[in-house]
Amino acid sequence: MRAAVAVSQDASNPLAGLVLQQVPDPVAKPGWVKVRVKASSVNMHDVWTLRGVGHDPKNIPIILGCDVAGVTEDGREVIIHPVIADANAGEGDETLDPNRALLSEQHDGGFAQYIVVPERCVLDKPASLSFEEAACLPVAWSTAYRMLFTQGQLRAGQKVLVQGAGGGVASAAITLANAAGATVYATSRSAENRALALELGAAEAFSTGDRLPERVDLVIETVGEATWAHSLRCLKPGGAIVIAGATSGTSPEADLGRIFYHQLRVIGSTGSTREETAAMVDFVERHQLRPVIDRVHTLDEIHLGFQAMIDGGLSGKVVIAIP
C-alpha cells in the first residue's frame, strides 16, 4: 500500500523527512482491527515528529497521521480513538498511563491506505459527517472536549477565553463551549479567524492580546508563549487555565505572583480517554456540530498540506483524503 512515512527528523527542514513510499499492508494481530483509511487529518503533532520534538528517533521510520476515519473489513464506518494505552496502568485514566502512545508515535498512523488498531479504539463515525469531517474529530475535538469538560469543569453560563481561534483544538473548543451554553471569547492574529470564531459561536472575537470586556472562568490555551501573559491577566480570581499545547513556545514568564495571589489553577491536558472521545462524538451528533476544514489534499499532495500547517494562518483543519 502507499503511505506517507517519517524517515528522518530535522528541526529546520521537517518536510525533508516525509516520504511517500510503498509499504506492506498491515496485518491485524488478535484483538486488533484492520481499517481501510478514507481520510486522515494533519496535526501539529505530525510536524513535531518530523522536527524531532517529543518523538524518539528509534521509532523512525513510522507512518504519520493520528486522526483517522475509515471503514472496517466488515463495512462499519468508523473513527479511531487515537490513544493506545492501558487505563489500569494510569490508575483508571488511560491518559495517565506512562506508556500511552498516540497513533504514529509507536504504531503506524493513518496517512496510508490501511491501518490496524486495537478493537477498543474503533468507534462509530457520526452519520451526519463525511469521512473528511469525521477525520478532524479524534485528536483536536477530543482534546478540546477533555480540556473544557474534564480538566476545566465547564458549566453552562460560565465565561471562556479560547486563544488562537484558527487552530484545530481552538476552533473545536469554541464550537463545543458555545454548544454547552458558555459565553465564549476568542482571540486570533487574523481578521479571517476572528470572523470564523464568531461563526463558530464566539460572543466576541479580539486581536491577540486585546483587553476582554470581562474576566473569565476558564482559558483554553494551546498557543503558549505568545498568549500566556494575556491568559493569566484575563482570569477571574480562582479561575483556571487548561493548557494542551504551546505552538509559539514553551517558556513564557511564569508570573508566579499573579498565580498565587489570584489563586489561579494551571492544569495540563493531554489527549483523551476512549470514554471522552465517545462522549465527544455523542455531543457532536446531539448538537449537529461540524468541524471546519481549511483544505483537502490527496495523499500524493501531502507535502502541500504539511507546508500549509507549518506556514500557519489556517482556518480549520488540513485533511488528506484517501479515496
Ligand SMILES: NC(=O)c1ccc[n+]([C@@H]2O[C@H](COP(=O)([O-])OP(=O)(O)OC[C@H]3O[C@@H](n4cnc5c(N)ncnc54)[C@H](OP(=O)(O)O)[C@@H]3O)[C@@H](O)[C@H]2O)c1
Ligand atoms: N496535548 C494534546 O493532547 C494535544 C492535542 C492536540 C494538539 N496539541 C498541541 O496544541 C497546539 C495547537 O495545535 P493545533 O493543531 O490546534 O493548532 P496550531 O495550528 O498549532 O495553532 C494554534 C493557533 O495558535 C495561534 N498561533 C500560532 N502561533 C502564534 C503566535 N506566534 N502568536 C499568536 N498566536 C499564534 C494561531 O491562531 P491564529 O492564527 O488564529 O492567531 C494558531 O492557529 C500544538 O502545539 C499541538 O501540538 C496538543
